[in-house]
Amino acid sequence: MIAGIDLGTTNSLIGVYEGGFPSLLADNDGNRITPSVVFYPEEGEPLVGREAVRFRSLQPERSITSVKRLIGRRIGENGTEQISGRKGAPAVITIGDRVITPEEVSSEILKKLKSLAESRLGTTINRAVITVPAYFNDAQRGATRRAGELAGFTVERIVSEPTAAALAYGLDRLADRSKVAVYDLGGGTFDLSVLQLDNGVFQVLSTHGDTQLGGDDIDEAIAVLIRRKAGIKEPSITVTSRLKEAARTAKEILSTAEMTVVRLPFLEENKSLEIPLTRAEIDEASAPIIRRTRSLCLRALQDAGLESADLDQVILVGGSTRMPLVRSFVKEIFGREPNLSQHPDESVALGAILQGAILEGNLQNVALLDVTPLSLGIETFGGLMNVIIPRNTTIPAKAGEMFTNAIAGQGGMKIVILQGERELASDNWILGSFEIPFSPSPKGTARVGVQFSIDADGILQVLVRDTSTGAEKILEIKSAVEVSDEAVEAMLAGSLEHAFEDMDARIFTEARLKAEEMTPSVHDALAQLESEIPEDEVASILRLTEEVTSALGSKETKRLKQALISLDEATQGLATRLVEKAMRT
Ligand code: ADP
Ligand code: MG
Numbered sequence: 001m002i003a004g005i006d007l008g009t010t011n012s013l014i015g016v017y018e019g020g021f022p023s024l025l026a027d028n029d030g031n032r033i034t035p036s037v038v039f040y041p042e043e044g045e046p047l048v049g050r051e052a053v054r055f056r057s058l059q060p061e062r063s064i065t066s067v068k069r070l071i072g073r074r075i076g077e078n079g080t081e082q083i084s085g086r087k088g089a090p091a092v093i094t095i096g097d098r099v100i101t102p103e104e105v106s107s108e109i110l111k112k113l114k115s116l117a118e119s120r121l122g123t124t125i126n127r128a129v130i131t132v133p134a135y136f137n138d139a140q141r142g143a144t145r146r147a148g149e150l151a152g153f154t155v156e157r158i159v160s161e162p163t164a165a166a167l168a169y170g171l172d173r174l175a176d177r178s179k180v181a182v183y184d185l186g187g188g189t190f191d192l193s194v195l196q197l198d199n200g201v202f203q204v205l206s207t208h209g210d211t212q213l214g215g216d217d218i219d220e221a222i223a224v225l226i227r228r229k230a231g232i233k234e235p236s237i238t239v240t241s242r243l244k245e246a247a248r249t250a251k252e253i254l255s256t257a258e259m260t261v262v263r264l265p266f267l268e269e270n271k272s273l274e275i276p277l278t279r280a281e282i283d284e285a286s287a288p289i290i291r292r293t294r295s296l297c298l299r300a301l302q303d304a305g306l307e308s309a310d311l312d313q314v315i316l317v318g319g320s321t322r323m324p325l326v327r328s329f330v331k332e333i334f335g336r337e338p339n340l341s342q343h344p345d346e347s348v349a350l351g352a353i354l355q356g357a358i359l360e361g362n363l364q365n366v367a368l369l370d371v372t373p374l375s376l377g378i379e380t381f382g383g384l385m386n387v388i389i390p391r392n393t394t395i396p397a398k399a400g401e402m403f404t405n406a407i408a409g410q411g412g413m414k415i416v417i418l419q420g421e422r423e424l425a426s427d428n429w430i431l432g433s434f435e436i437p438f439s440p441s442p443k444g445t446a447r448v449g450v451q452f453s454i455d456a457d458g459i460l461q462v463l464v465r466d467t468s469t470g471a472e473k474i475l476e477i478k479s480a481v482e483v484s485d486e487a488v489e490a491m492l493a494g495s496l497e498h499a500f501e502d503m504d505a506r507i508f509t510e511a512r513l514k515a516e517e518m519t520p521s522v523h524d525a526l527a528q529l530e531s532e533i534p535e536d537e538v539a540s541i542l543r544l545t546e547e548v549t550s551a552l553g554s555k556e557t558k559r560l561k562q563a564l565i566s567l568d569e570a571t572q573g574l575a576t577r578l579v580e581k582a583m584r585t
Helices: 050-056 102-121 138-150 161-168 215-230 237-253 279-291 293-303 324-334 347-360 485-497 499-528 535-554 557-570 572-584
Strands: 002-007 011-018 021-024 037-039 063-065 093-095 098-100 127-132 154-160 179-185 190-198 201-210 259-268 271-278 313-317 376-380 384-389 397-403 412-419 429-437 448-454 460-466 472-477
Touching (some): 002 138, 002 347, 011 102, 011 347, 021 347, 021 397, 037 102, 050 063, 098 102, 102 127, 102 138, 127 138, 127 161, 127 347, 138 154, 154 161, 154 347, 161 190, 161 201, 161 313, 161 347, 179 201, 179 293, 179 324, 190 293, 201 293, 215 271, 215 279, 237 259, 237 279, 279 324, 293 324, 313 324, 313 347, 376 448, 384 397, 384 448, 412 460, 429 472, 485 499, 499 535, 499 557, 499 572, 535 557, 557 572
Parallel strands (some): 127 154, 179 313
Antiparallel strands (some): 011 021, 093 098, 179 190, 190 201, 259 271, 376 384, 376 412, 397 448, 412 429, 448 460
């Protein structure tokens, strides 16, 4: 078995080709993404990934981030600005009295990924395909290979990241001489590569980028914005790093939500901050950074001797391309819709896995031709469509999600499998349904995993498993991929035509669920804190809960959302007081 590895500047991933599918492997907590951070304690083995991140704020001088900028570099070259030493000597890192090479640091990350994969699969894995940026020179590629060998791998191939991504997007099946632009905006770097397909193999026609431009810069700009809104004049180092952490979280939330509240408990002199932040605000702060990618894109196109109209596809790679603003920028730069069919932060690793499978000869006979004509998902509590495999995903494909019980003591869950593009479950087509029983447990504690996999023949298998009992059920559906063109067109037309009302219905349903959850718990908290809250505060909270109930009755989405926000704000203190009360008694 050959593992595929995306050894990233910020994040790294590993996976294997198994049972006809490329799959990324997660650690024991379910994380498929491992931060590329290594912490060297004064004694003992280095820590890698999330564990290292935890120590980073305590002893930043003993933790190493972004080592990829140094691998295969000599002092004086790009990326080595922080390192002192004789010009032209290989870059090394000094921690205490230890001198560590970038290869060694990278090998620690690779060892961590190796052991994660081995414990997942229960076998040893000795072979790997590792990806590197298209602009890496021979020295950088060689050093990456040595890092792999130090970690105990036979490195079967070093592959360029954009090529791997294009493979994951299934673009090797485009017509010969097709041209693809790969826009990769990660945590600390940006690259734009132009590829051309020649006899089924991607050639890199040109690549341009900036090794100091990425999500980190966006986080910093948002941190400044939060600081300004909070009126913090001269933040200490800890405050600065907490602001940046909060900025990153808010940024990621705002890729799907329109607004969020940044909560910073006990920031300065025990003051806690709550700063509302909207998508529009962070867009304004990050636009100047994102705009810097434009000239690099144009230069790469120019180097390839192409215009955007010559491109057959534009694909997105890197976690930062999850930001809607980045997507609209890309659309504007290239004058076309980017292909959104893969997870941008997983596609490089997926491609590395596929490359491994090709080297092993596992992929030869598979007819990898189709994409899902419509989205596939399940109905969730409240009657909404929850997409598991989006429309236009290349098959074979596999994806899953965890669900929990919405009601305490629920003895089972009905799984309804849906196909279509509408927000409300009832507007989509039902492909099948079944019931999975689970042991009754308090609300939100059952863990039910739902996994969809479509094999190369287009057969959908739905696997549902109650993780506490191990009980599972499998349903096979043959009609998930074969849908007549007319039916697909009718579904797409319907989803466009009803886009606004559908969105409104979804937002209303989500708000309704929140209202139904919040109102009783507010009453409950008030009852418990009875004598401790001033009467006028109780009265005003009660008034706000009544407004929620009446807004719910009025079916007006905006009013309901506003009522919930007000109630949320007014009741922020209740939870803290409940905790304090519990501590006293
Ligand atoms: P790299 O290739 O540099 O190792 P990734 O492709 O994993 O890194 O990108 C990491 C960056 O993506 C981080 O800056 C992170 O904040 C950002 N990111 C991840 N998820 C989201 C999201 N949902 N919205 C916006 N940015 C995101
Ligand atoms: Mg990357």
